Amino acid sequence: MKNVLAIAKREIRSAFNSPVAYAVILGYLLFTGIYLYFIRGFYVAGQADLRDYFTVMPLVFAFLVPALTMRSWAEERRLGTYELLLTLPFTEGQLVLGKFLSSFALAAIAVALTIPVPLTASMLGSFDAGILVTQYLGVLLEAAAAVAVGEWISSLAKNQVSAFVGSVLALLCLVLVDRVSGFFGAQGLAAGLLNWLSLAFHYDSFSRGVVDTRDLAYYLSASVLFLYLASWGLTRRKWS
Amino acid sequence: MIELRELRKSYGGVEAVHGVSFTAETGSVLGLLGPNGAGKTTIMKVLTGYHFPSSGKAVVDGIDVEEDPIAVKSRVGYLPESVPLYQDLTVAEYLDFIADARGLGSSAKAGRATAGAAEAGERARAIERAIGACGLEGFYRKKVEELSKGYRQRLGLAQAILHDPPILILDEPTTGLDPNQIIEIRELIKSLGESKTVILSTHILQEVEAICSNVIILNEGRVAAQGAPSEIGKALKGEERIRLRLKAARGSAEGLDREALSSLPGLRSVSSFRAESPAVLAAEIAMPPADAEAPDVGETIFDWAVSRGYKVLELERHRLSLEEIFVKLTSEGEGR
Numbered sequence: 001m002k003n004v005l006a007i008a009k010r011e012i013r014s015a016f017n018s019p020v021a022y023a024v025i026l027g028y029l030l031f032t033g034i035y036l037y038f039i040r041g042f043y044v045a046g047q048a049d050l051r052d053y054f055t056v057m058p059l060v061f062a063f064l065v066p067a068l069t070m071r072s073w074a075e076e077r078r079l080g081t082y083e084l085l086l087t088l089p090f091t092e093g094q095l096v097l098g099k100f101l102s103s104f105a106l107a108a109i110a111v112a113l114t115i116p117v118p119l120t121a122s123m124l125g126s127f128d129a130g131i132l133v134t135q136y137l138g139v140l141l142e143a144a145a146a147v148a149v150g151e152w153i154s155s156l157a158k159n160q161v162s163a164f165v166g167s168v169l170a171l172l173c174l175v176l177v178d179r180v181s182g183f184f185g186a187q188g189l190a191a192g193l194l195n196w197l198s199l200a201f202h203y204d205s206f207s208r209g210v211v212d213t214r215d216l217a218y219y220l221s222a223s224v225l226f227l228y229l230a231s232w233g234l235t236r237r238k239w240s
Numbered sequence: 241m242i243e244l245r246e247l248r249k250s251y252g253g254v255e256a257v258h259g260v261s262f263t264a265e266t267g268s269v270l271g272l273l274g275p276n277g278a279g280k281t282t283i284m285k286v287l288t289g290y291h292f293p294s295s296g297k298a299v300v301d302g303i304d305v306e307e308d309p310i311a312v313k314s315r316v317g318y319l320p321e322s323v324p325l326y327q328d329l330t331v332a333e334y335l336d337f338i339a340d341a342r343g344l345g346s347s348a349k350a351g352r353a354t355a356g357a358a359e360a361g362e363r364a365r366a367i368e369r370a371i372g373a374c375g376l377e378g379f380y381r382k383k384v385e386e387l388s389k390g391y392r393q394r395l396g397l398a399q400a401i402l403h404d405p406p407i408l409i410l411d412e413p414t415t416g417l418d419p420n421q422i423i424e425i426r427e428l429i430k431s432l433g434e435s436k437t438v439i440l441s442t443h444i445l446q447e448v449e450a451i452c453s454n455v456i457i458l459n460e461g462r463v464a465a466q467g468a469p470s471e472i473g474k475a476l477k478g479e480e481r482i483r484l485r486l487k488a489a490r491g492s493a494e495g496l497d498r499e500a501l502s503s504l505p506g507l508r509s510v511s512s513f514r515a516e517s518p519a520v521l522a523a524e525i526a527m528p529p530a531d532a533e534a535p536d537v538g539e540t541i542f543d544w545a546v547s548r549g550y551k552v553l554e555l556e557r558h559r560l561s562l563e564e565i566f567v568k569l570t571s572e573g574e575g576r
Binding site for chain 2: 002003005006007009010013014017018079080081082083084086087088089090091238239240
């Protein structure tokens with residue numbers, strides 16, 4: 001655990017020593033703010049309801065998260081520090097977990113900075129605090145799974161740009177896959193499968209204020225799966 | 241102590257190292273010498289647990305790198321050729337990360353608990369020692385990206401020695417340094433080599449002669465020669481040469497003919513023979529490898545010159561240098 005934290009600490013220090021982290025977080029806050037207040041017309045609608053705000057999060061994360069994770073392995077390769085990391089006494093699992101933790105922490109910081117939005121909105125009407133907590137829980141779980149996907153793709157990519165593009169594409173597919181069933185009128189098992197795969201579909205009940213253990217299990221197992229894939233890939237490289 | 245037994249490593253079907261074996265003892269500096277692509281870096285990557293061998297064994301301090309890579313990594317300090325540094329950290333933050341990774345105390349500030357203070361002391365001492373040894377005082381608060389190439393190299397070295405490892409593996413440790421820095425770093429490596437096992441790779445042959453107690457010359461993934469720098473010279477020395485310049489006491493040197501010189505005992509042939517001016521003659525003479533029993537050829541030549549009334553301006557025995565040996569060994573394969 002000490003090693004995992006050492007790696008995460010280094011990542012977060014680097015992120016805040018460069019403008020990237022600030023720019024990404026600022027971009028995220030600006031975009032979600034504009035979406036809520038201007039595109040959805042929060043004040044015009046006159047309804048103290050933030051469901052729209054939270055529903056758009058998976059789609060926003062499809063861009064935010066790759067911006068956070070693209071550096072993680074691709075940048076190490078560029079600087080040659082990849083070789084340093086793999087010759088320090090860390091296991092592959094600790095490396096992957098440390099990097100996951102740091103990117104997730106940055107995403108969580110971005111999410112935490114949105115708290116003023118529901119706070120100000122609560123002055124305008126009565127809010128159910130329980131729903132809000134559930135919504136935030138859902139956002140964080142979705143972010144965790146997205147970060148795991150981004151980390152895995154970054155670990156495969158040769159440079160930051162391909163890591164970013166690859167992760168955006170992968171996350172967009174995972175977020176939008178449940179729309180496919182509606183679009184093609186898929187039914188029964190096929191629709192169930194497509195929905196089950198979707199990052200957004202499992203998020204839906206959270207944004208309505210419902211915690212379903214199936215959704216919890218989905219996000220947690222997706223995170224574990226992609227982190228495992230990344231760690232497996234690193235180990236395999238030693239033999240090639 | 242490092243042991244390599246019949247190490248083979250291939251990358252995607254292409255074998256880079258074909259069965260290399262050697263032992264590096266504690267308290268010695270072993271130099272790996274060879275042209276680019278000879279397998280030096282590959283061997284280092286195996287020894288640091290970055291790659292696993294395709295076959296054969298690499299044992300570091302009695303631990304097989306494949307069986308317990310983490311234990312090996314914690315005993316090894318490694319400076320890769322690319323000198324990996326995080327550009328957006330300061331020197332302090334970078335070394336702090338390495339100290340975290342090496343488990344040197346905790347980064348907790350002193351005063352929290354007595355145990356914490358002692359640990360922080362251990363870390364501070366280690367960082368101070370490494371910074372001092374590598375001449376990085378005054379750069380502690382600087383960002384890595386602001387450092388010049390030479391100081392980056394020093395920081396890379398500080399990183400490698402931070403935890404005072406028993407094994408040091410340095411891939412071209414003096415590239416990018418100016419001559420003064422090179423001397424400093426060589427002195428440092430030499431002193432580290434007194435108590436540790438040091439392996440370094442280099443292109444620079446003087447470096448090997450200056451700091452290595454043993455050399456392995458690699459070519460195309462095989463050991464082409466190994467031994468102490470002076471022994472390698474002796475074993476491979478096909479011949480020695482003598483450079484000679486003579487001046488006729490009066491008149492011209494024209495009377496001196498080539499046959500007279502080459503018929504002297506102990507000489508093999510006269511490889512060049514020319515008059516620099518009417519009075520001065522320069523010759524290069526090849527001779528078989530020096531035999532301790534045989535009389536000194538220099539004496540023979542001197543006596544002969546004096547008896548003929550010539551003044552000896554220069555008489556120099558020229559040993560085959562490591563450089564020439566290197567070229568000889570590593571270019572032989574090309575004709576195949």
